[in-house]
Amino acid sequence: MIAELQQAVANYAHALDELNVPELETVLTEGTTWTFTMPGQGMLGPVAGRAAVLDFIRDGHTAQTGRVRHHLGNVVVTTTNAATAEVRAHLLQTRNTGESTQIISTGIYTFSLRRSDGRWQIAELTLTLDNAL
Template structure:
């Protein structure tokens, strides 16, 4: 089960960076909620529902420059039962412009996972950034 949860989180990061809506739909629960905390800017969200989250992601991609990657590390399952789980991961976000590579931000993701149709899906996503973007 732990490997399946970690795989879902990895699939999320790849789909996010590649702006792959069908893969994002596969890992997000229908009623997913996203909440972000940014130093100096407070709390953003929650963004509620798969469609709203996908719109949020599309807007974010349209506003970014260069190739942005979400590197998730130290992925650990902190609580689980047969139908729900909590997964935490560190974030290192980078941007490659072709001329330079920069670290954009660091932070901590907390994923509230739920079993749905035999698959683990992200029901709640909380991102607490260490620095403002």
């Protein structure tokens, strides 16, 4: 089960970076919520519902320059049962413009996942950034 949960959050990161909307639709519950905390800027969100989250992601991709990657590390399953789980992971976000590569931000993701139709999906995502973007 732990490997399935780690795979679910890895699938999220890959789909996010590639703007793979069909994959994002399968990894997010219909009622998913996203909340972000940024130093000096407070809390953003929650962004509620799959459609609103996908719009938020599309807007973010439109605004970004270069190739942005979300690197998840130290992925740990902290609680789990047959239907729900919580996964925490460190974030290292980078941007590659072709001329330079930079670290954009670091932080901690907390994913609350639910099992539905034999697949783990993100029901709630909380991101606490260590620095403002």
